[in-house]
Amino acid sequence: MSRILKYRELLLVAIIVVLIAVFSYRAPGFASPESLANIFNDTSILMILALGQMAVILTRSIDLSVAANLSFTGMAIAMMNAAFPQIPLPLLIAVAMSIGALLGAINGFMVWKIGIPSIVATLGTLTIYRGMAFVLSGGAWVNQTQMTPSFLNTPRMSVLGLPLLGWMAILVIAIISLVFTRTVFGRALYATGGNPTAALYAGIDVGRTRFFAFVLSGALAGLCGYLWVSRYAVAYVDIAAGFELDTVAACVIGGISTLGGIGSVGGAILGALFLGVIKNALPVINISPFWQMAISGFVIIVAVLFNARQEKRKGRLILRDAVKHQPALTETPAEGAAA
Amino acid sequence: MSVVQAVPESQTPLLEMRGISKSFPGVKALDQVDVTLHPGTVTALIGENGAGKSTLVKILTGIYQPDGGEIVVSGAPVHFANAEAAIRSGITAIHQETVLFDELSVAENIFLGHAPRNRLGLVNWGAMNARAAALLTSIDAPISPYTRLKDLSIAHRHLVAIARALSVEARVVIMDEPTAALSYKEVEDLFQIIERLKRQGKAILFISHKFEEVYQIADRFVVFRDGRSIGAGMLSQTGQDEIVRMMVGRSVEHVFPKVDVAIGSTVLNVSGYSHPTEFNEVSFDLRRGEILGLYGLVGAGRSEFCQALFGITRPSAGTIELEGRRIDIRSPADAIAAGIVYVPEERGRHGAVLQMPIFQNMSMATLGSTTRVGFLHQAEEFALARRYAERLDLRAAALSVPVGTLSGGNQQKVVIGKWLATRPKVIILDEPTKGIDIGSKAAVHAFMSELAGEGLSVIMVSSELPEILGMSDRVLVMREGRMAGMWQRDGLDAEVLVRAATGNM
Ligand SMILES: Nc1ncnc2c1ncn2[C@@H]1O[C@H](COP(=O)(O)OP(=O)(O)OP(=O)(O)O)[C@@H](O)[C@H]1O
Ligand SMILES: [Mg+2]
Numbered sequence: 001m002s003r004i005l006k007y008r009e010l011l012l013v014a015i016i017v018v019l020i021a022v023f024s025y026r027a028p029g030f031a032s033p034e035s036l037a038n039i040f041n042d043t044s045i046l047m048i049l050a051l052g053q054m055a056v057i058l059t060r061s062i063d064l065s066v067a068a069n070l071s072f073t074g075m076a077i078a079m080m081n082a083a084f085p086q087i088p089l090p091l092l093i094a095v096a097m098s099i100g101a102l103l104g105a106i107n108g109f110m111v112w113k114i115g116i117p118s119i120v121a122t123l124g125t126l127t128i129y130r131g132m133a134f135v136l137s138g139g140a141w142v143n144q145t146q147m148t149p150s151f152l153n154t155p156r157m158s159v160l161g162l163p164l165l166g167w168m169a170i171l172v173i174a175i176i177s178l179v180f181t182r183t184v185f186g187r188a189l190y191a192t193g194g195n196p197t198a199a200l201y202a203g204i205d206v207g208r209t210r211f212f213a214f215v216l217s218g219a220l221a222g223l224c225g226y227l228w229v230s231r232y233a234v235a236y237v238d239i240a241a242g243f244e245l246d247t248v249a250a251c252v253i254g255g256i257s258t259l260g261g262i263g264s265v266g267g268a269i270l271g272a273l274f275l276g277v278i279k280n281a282l283p284v285i286n287i288s289p290f291w292q293m294a295i296s297g298f299v300i301i302v303a304v305l306f307n308a309r310q311e312k313r314k315g316r317l318i319l320r321d322a323v324k325h326q327p328a329l330t331e332t333p334a335e336g337a338a339a
Numbered sequence: 340m341s342v343v344q345a346v347p348e349s350q351t352p353l354l355e356m357r358g359i360s361k362s363f364p365g366v367k368a369l370d371q372v373d374v375t376l377h378p379g380t381v382t383a384l385i386g387e388n389g390a391g392k393s394t395l396v397k398i399l400t401g402i403y404q405p406d407g408g409e410i411v412v413s414g415a416p417v418h419f420a421n422a423e424a425a426i427r428s429g430i431t432a433i434h435q436e437t438v439l440f441d442e443l444s445v446a447e448n449i450f451l452g453h454a455p456r457n458r459l460g461l462v463n464w465g466a467m468n469a470r471a472a473a474l475l476t477s478i479d480a481p482i483s484p485y486t487r488l489k490d491l492s493i494a495h496r497h498l499v500a501i502a503r504a505l506s507v508e509a510r511v512v513i514m515d516e517p518t519a520a521l522s523y524k525e526v527e528d529l530f531q532i533i534e535r536l537k538r539q540g541k542a543i544l545f546i547s548h549k550f551e552e553v554y555q556i557a558d559r560f561v562v563f564r565d566g567r568s569i570g571a572g573m574l575s576q577t578g579q580d581e582i583v584r585m586m587v588g589r590s591v592e593h594v595f596p597k598v599d600v601a602i603g604s605t606v607l608n609v610s611g612y613s614h615p616t617e618f619n620e621v622s623f624d625l626r627r628g629e630i631l632g633l634y635g636l637v638g639a640g641r642s643e644f645c646q647a648l649f650g651i652t653r654p655s656a657g658t659i660e661l662e663g664r665r666i667d668i669r670s671p672a673d674a675i676a677a678g679i680v681y682v683p684e685e686r687g688r689h690g691a692v693l694q695m696p697i698f699q700n701m702s703m704a705t706l707g708s709t710t711r712v713g714f715l716h717q718a719e720e721f722a723l724a725r726r727y728a729e730r731l732d733l734r735a736a737a738l739s740v741p742v743g744t745l746s747g748g749n750q751q752k753v754v755i756g757k758w759l760a761t762r763p764k765v766i767i768l769d770e771p772t773k774g775i776d777i778g779s780k781a782a783v784h785a786f787m788s789e790l791a792g793e794g795l796s797v798i799m800v801s802s803e804l805p806e807i808l809g810m811s812d813r814v815l816v817m818r819e820g821r822m823a824g825m826w827q828r829d830g831l832d833a834e835v836l837v838r839a840a841t842g843n844m
Contacts, residue, residue, distance in 0.1 A: 178714075181715075182715050182717075183710075184706045184710060187703070190695060191692050191703060194692035194695055195688075195692040195693065197689050198690055198691055200651070200671060201681070201689045202671070203671045205670070205672060261692065
């Protein structure tokens with residue numbers, strides 16, 4: 001596992017470096033430290049969301065509601081800040097993460113206890129959470145003038161050349177890599193996606209692991225709700241519309257297998273950074289946003305193809321397929337005894 | 340070292356593999372091996388776990404491409420770019436890890452990829468189901484072609500795999516450990532099928548770790564060691580000791596290392612355990628240091644009973660007492676916490692996470708004990724894995740490679756090691772030596788004796804009579820989901836057990 005991943009991560013790093021080199025040839029200054037710090041800062045939210053998405057994908061599920069969750073929590077926090085400016089910022093952030101976690105728990109609950117496939121459950125909550133944001137705000141915007149300066153400016157404060165927003169992403173990345181590689185929960189994520197039946201036999205509660213993956217994804221979406229609103233200094237119902245697909249794309253480009261159980265934090269981060277570089281570069285070299293989308297889409301397909309080819313080259317056809325084709329979670333008792 | 344005996348010249352080979360090599364990252368799985376198959380002949384391929392047997396099968400069936408060497412069929416060199424090309428050349432195989440589809444019907448599984456078509460080019464369902472039924476009847480499999488595969492027991496799935504292999508018009512039939520999941524009755528049926536194929540002039544390659552079977556069914560043998568062909572010849576002229584020596588490079592005495600240990604007080608009491616469809620009224624006591632053999636035909640409900648004991652399924656009636664206390668097991672996590680563990684029979688499906696490294700698989704059931712202040716302790720995980728890998732003679736390039744890259748037998752050792760590491764009170768081993776070579780088998784048996792000596796209680800499900808007779812303190816026989824009798828070690832008699840299992844009292 002680790003060997004192909006290392007290889008793929010190096011490759012992604014190389015591609016990103018080449019891209020930056022090419023872009024800076026067309027647009028001098030693109031590769032300057034300030035510009036690079038700016039791209040990193042600009043990609044922070046995507047990186048954080050991608051890590052939540054990664055947790056969910058590792059367990060063979062998907063969370064399509066992250067952006068809607070972000071929109072609702074962002075709106076809730078912005079309105080709270082406008083109505084009660086005296087609430088301290090750390091408390092507000094804690095509230096945002098709690099609301100996000102709660103929304104994530106609703107997804108997780110449906111998948112765990114009701115047994116709804118995650119793609120269906122989160123497609124439903126995607127609409128519901130945005131609807132809730134509309135109901136909450138009555139369709140109104142929360143503007144810059146209504147928010148407190150500390151709410152707006154804290155993430156922009158620059159420390160050592162990088163705004164706090166970027167530092168926040170670094171902190172989240174550090175914590176999440178520790179959790180994924182060094183805790184029982186992290187191991188359970190990989191085992192649950194890798195072979196749910198074997199995980200069950202080893203005493204890992206597959207359903208509960210999935211549930212907490214959704215809670216984690218929701219909590220990070222809540223955090224991003226605050227970061228997004230403060231960064232763009234406005235909250236309205238449609239913020240981050242469609243952004244859930246970017247988080248999935250970052251994971252796929254980064255080598256997180258959509259079949260579960262495979263992938264690294266480094267991969268997801270590089271996938272997000274890759275998208276970030278393209279997003280930031282194309283306007284600089286005067287390419288229209290429509291081309292941006294087409295290029296991003298093209299890259300995703302290439303990444304998936306690359307994934308498939310690499311798995312083929314490993315020559316593990318039989319074993320791999322044997323794993324893929326058995327999504328059964330619990331054992332249906334065999335009819336053997338009746339024979 | 341190389342022992343090559345004369346092969347009767349009268350037969351021209353049907354298939355020849357010459358100088359075949361195949362490497363994987365870090366392993367040379369096959370190094371210039373030669374194998375020849377003759378029409379109307381069963382050739383046994385023998386070798387330790389990881390010797391390269393399955394790799395050869397995958398090359399012959401077009402799943403892997405060899406790095407070097409040539410394959411000649413009826414005198415003409417061939418190249419198999421994919422599995423379909425091999426089938427077109429008349430080569431079919433039952434693989435060690437059977438690839439079947441849970442959600443499809445038995446008939447669909449048998450004919451997937453070569454279903455009969457009607458004039459419009461659509462699948463001819465009537466013909467497909469009829470042909471599937473005929474095939475299943477011809478191998479005496481009591482299975483309906485319409486059943487979903489997921490509703491079948493392991494043994495019946497295996498029969499479907501056999502039917503699938505026979506559904507193509509083949510001249511060469513390869514069987515990679517076809518008997519591993521079968522009890523002696525199904526093995527007898529399979530051997531009749533093989534005899535029939537032989538009479539039809541097909542060349543058969545038969546892989547098994549069980550020497551009794553090899554001597555019973557095969558004519559010729561080829562021995563692999565560490566990816567090289569070491570010897571070949573006629574079985575009628577070669578003794579088992581000689582073959583074992585070629586295989587492992589030394590002689591192995593396969594006696595069952597049963598150590599007499601003092602049997603202590605009752606640890607587990609199961610009474611009236613029942614399930615609506617799988618088993619009924621199973622009751623017994625298990626004592627400290629005891630090995631209880633659970634014998635029966637495949638499909639007698641032994642695995643199903645053990646799964647209920649482990650919390651995978653829920654019983655409809657009955658109670659369990661562990662060390663005198665009533666316990667209620669609702670999930671495997673409960674069972675593990677109480678000190679009961681289960682090493683499942685289908686280790687690929689239930690046992691290993693194939694893309695995870697070996698050491699992570701080995702520590703999966705003991706994560707609590709390798710955790711320091713909430714964080715996993717990698718060095719400790721490695722130490723644990725190394726300990727059990729050595730005990731079980733695991734052959735792997737490194738402990739950090741994915742389990743999926745190991746040979747079938749070595750994957751099993753990983754799963755067994757994982758459970759032994761939990762140090763439970765009661766360990767249930769379902770077919771503990773299935774697919775494991777002769778040397779490692781002795782290691783597993785020695786380990787079992789040692790565990791019993793330390794006061795653990797063992798329930799051993801096995802379809803292998805010698806294993807049951809050699810290792811058990813007591814034997815419980817199950818037939819059609821019910822207890823058919825219980826025998827003490829000193830009163831054990833093979834015939835009595837078989838009669839109890841089949842119901843011909
Ligand atoms: N896809 C793979 N990637 C890497 N190594 C592999 C792969 N497949 C097999 N190997 C290695 O090749 C060697 C031979 O494996 P093979 O499965 O052919 O053994 P085998 O003789 O069938 O053993 P068993 O009796 O355990 O089934 C082993 O060392 C195994 O680890
Ligand atoms: Mg094999």
